[in-house]
Amino acid sequence: MDDIDRKLVNILCADGRTSYAELARQVGLTPPSVQDRVAKLERTGVIVGYRAVADPAKIGLNVTAAIGIGTQSGREYAQIASEFEKIDEIESCYFVAGRESYLIKVRVPDMSDLQDLLERIGAIPGVAETRTTIAITTHWEGRPQEVKDRELTHGNRRPKLIRRSRMGQLGGFHR
């Protein structure tokens, strides 16, 4: 992971369809070298995959909500998570420290689907309570994080010396 790799990751996180030819121009290498590097980033799991980002509202998913889930003591956490996994509407699923045991992010067409979903979640063995937070406005989501040089592949981190500079960001689909 050198500066060029980081640059490639940043470019691809901003635009996942950037061609090798274009990447090559931006980092000052030839397309085959870039292809080699990107393949290695994929093999080593730095780049996990590529996605098109769809506008939820345009595909009929008008309600976004975060649901905190409290669980009964003495339950297998992993088992509960595997139940969540069967539910398509759960876009993200975290086991968390804090008020509840799980925090999930869900997307549904409308409020009645949310009610339906909450009933399904509440019926899962081990789920004790749910606390739902509904998004009124999505200012942005999925903004790519810039890979900085001090953030290295594993462990071998240098001490922090300076506060790193911030990069300005705009609305909508952030580049």
Added chain:
Amino acid sequence: MDDIDRKLVNILCADGRTSYAELARQVGLTPPSVQDRVAKLERTGVIVGYRAVADPAKIGLNVTAAIGIGTQSGREYAQIASEFEKIDEIESCYFVAGRESYLIKVRVPDMSDLQDLLERIGAIPGVAETRTTIAITTHWEGRPQEVKDRELTHGNRRPKLIRRSRMGQLGGFHR
């Protein structure tokens, strides 16, 4: 938005680098036709962009947290959001109904960065309190939602008749 368009969106949300040739094979059209359709999906804002997905841990972002933010009454909500927008670490930002006014998702290298971030957020005028939930395990995130036929472009929704079938999903980067 017909069945073919929905299929294209689903394929591209699962793998954003799928070529037009491959898309054409999967939907039974020729590459130029598919290119036409995808261009239209992009123009009409159904597909907002394309991204590579990087493994946060592999790029040094070891801490994921959700922060609920309570605000002082009599404050301009939009102004507070524009302050949040300047903070790179905020990956997503929602104005919400529920316990707090905002819910944000943040990623930082480690706990000391989280403390630093919480101090910066707490210093924003109008921010009254923060409640932080730290992710211990990310079971999955950003799983693409399948576009179903009942979810149409705008408003002209048919009544719900049947509960739609669910599609099985696996760990890691969900296809």
Added chain:
DNA sequence: CATGAAAAGAACTCCTT
């Protein structure tokens, strides 16, 4: 690990139905 050249394939444009 990068380069350059060559072959294969894909993307893009235009034109026809």
Added chain:
DNA sequence: AAGGAGTTCTTTTCATG
């Protein structure tokens, strides 16, 4: 709105420094 043909560009492979 889709298919076919031709051009351009990119991807991919391989040999070389």
